[in-house]
Amino acid sequence: MRVSVEADGGSRGNPGPAGYGAVVFGRGGTVLAERAEAIGVATNNVAEYRGLIAGLRAAADLGADAVEVRMDSKLVVEQMAGRWKVKHPAMRPLADEARALARGFRSVTFTWIPRADNAHADRLANQAMDGTPVSRTAAVPEDAAAPANAGDATGVAPAGAAGLFAAPVAPTAASARSADPGAGGGSAARVATGPARTSPAGWTGALGTPTKVLLLRHGQTAMSVDRRYSGRGDVALTALGEAQAAAAGRRVAALDGVDADTPILSSPLGRTRQTARAVAEATGGSVVVLDELVETDFGGWEGLTFTEAAERDPDLHRRWLSDTAVPPPGGESFDVVHERVTRARDRVLAGYAGRTVVVVSHVTPIKGLLRLALDVGPSILFRLHLDLASLSIAEFYPDGNASVRLVNDISHLA
Numbered sequence: 001m002r003v004s005v006e007a008d009g010g011s012r013g014n015p016g017p018a019g020y021g022a023v024v025f026g027r028g029g030t031v032l033a034e035r036a037e038a039i040g041v042a043t044n045n046v047a048e049y050r051g052l053i054a055g056l057r058a059a060a061d062l063g064a065d066a067v068e069v070r071m072d073s074k075l076v077v078e079q080m081a082g083r084w085k086v087k088h089p090a091m092r093p094l095a096d097e098a099r100a101l102a103r104g105f106r107s108v109t110f111t112w113i114p115r116a117d118n119a120h121a122d123r124l125a126n127q128a129m130d131g132t133p134v135s136r137t138a139a140v141p142e143d144a145a146a147p148a149n150a151g152d153a154t155g156v157a158p159a160g161a162a163g164l165f166a167a168p169v170a171p172t173a174a175s176a177r178s179a180d181p182g183a184g185g186g187s188a189a190r191v192a193t194g195p196a197r198t199s200p201a202g203w204t205g206a207l208g209t210p211t212k213v214l215l216l217r218h219g220q221t222a223m224s225v226d227r228r229y230s231g232r233g234d235v236a237l238t239a240l241g242e243a244q245a246a247a248a249g250r251r252v253a254a255l256d257g258v259d260a261d262t263p264i265l266s267s268p269l270g271r272t273r274q275t276a277r278a279v280a281e282a283t284g285g286s287v288v289v290l291d292e293l294v295e296t297d298f299g300g301w302e303g304l305t306f307t308e309a310a311e312r313d314p315d316l317h318r319r320w321l322s323d324t325a326v327p328p329p330g331g332e333s334f335d336v337v338h339e340r341v342t343r344a345r346d347r348v349l350a351g352y353a354g355r356t357v358v359v360v361s362h363v364t365p366i367k368g369l370l371r372l373a374l375d376v377g378p379s380i381l382f383r384l385h386l387d388l389a390s391l392s393i394a395e396f397y398p399d400g401n402a403s404v405r406l407v408n409d410i411s412h413l414a
Helices: 044-061 074-081 092-102 119-129 239-253 270-283 306-312 314-322 334-351 363-374
Strands: 002-011 016-025 031-042 066-071 107-112 134-137 188-192 211-217 264-266 287-289 356-361 391-396 402-409
Touching: 002 044, 002 119, 016 044, 016 119, 031 044, 031 119, 044 066, 044 074, 044 092, 044 119, 066 074, 074 092, 074 107, 092 334, 119 134, 211 239, 211 334, 211 363, 239 270, 239 391, 264 270, 270 287, 270 356, 306 314, 334 363, 356 363, 363 391, 363 402
Parallel strands: 002 066, 066 107, 211 356, 264 287, 264 356
Antiparallel strands: 002 016, 016 031, 031 134, 107 188, 211 391, 391 402
């Protein structure tokens, strides 16, 4: 099935309150899907990419295999065509995600259109910024697919082709966003893509190309030698810890799919950044800090042994061990950590869809990511052991499925 996608994004302030809109058209301008969402404070370009991503996802959900994308963002069209480099760090993960989605179709073309001809998507983006999100998908009739030459010069749905929805979207105020830099004459680009659909992943039935997450715990520290609660305290690796990190780096570098372009994401603490740098030295890559990967804040128990904490706060310590909603004194509960780790997982999947990613973190965040992959309850926090510099591997599929491939492997330390 061939469809056309029109997408738009805007920011009232650039940066400022932002939102995107996307619409999928079928044969004769029939509206098959609409998406609109506010995304908080962001720039025009971020919102434009978010609109493109939403439109491509909607097209994939409809089962399209060929997509014509029409946008009034010269920047996005030229970057997706490969003629302009993606220079801004905040834009690269979004461009990577859009390219990964595009690879799921048999063919994708990108065409620049004037803003006046992108009225439907612009209206949806403004509706989102006004506080009304949209997520509607029509049942697709057999004749709804756009023909091979779908799309007229304007990209506007024909009059009377309001779509298959019961209620059309009401128009909103005119767009208040700033203009995209470099908007000019029309341009079109064809992007070579892979097969229309990825085959199911074996007997699991998971669909699409997974994001493979290599989960590496940091090496030894003086706190871990004494088995003390080590949360936000910024302690360095011991000499053995540095050797463990180097061995883990060599192990990661030897894995299939890992090269100098493989993202290495690290907790902001020194022990993880040291370990991540050892991985970067082995792979030739670079390290990006992701704050959500930081260890649990153990508050008043920081630096204490298990016995010392239990003796200091016996009732609280006992409740903490049985209830993940209970925080240490002045610290954060495991439930709060899990919410933070879930945000980290979502950022990784959005920014590096379909790629292999190295995550260097701590016991609790790694257990949390494995918990998400296994879709199990919080008891895993107390039943799973992770050694220093251990490697675990989880794959997250775009359809929501996941697969845990490896847990607590320390063969590289032998």
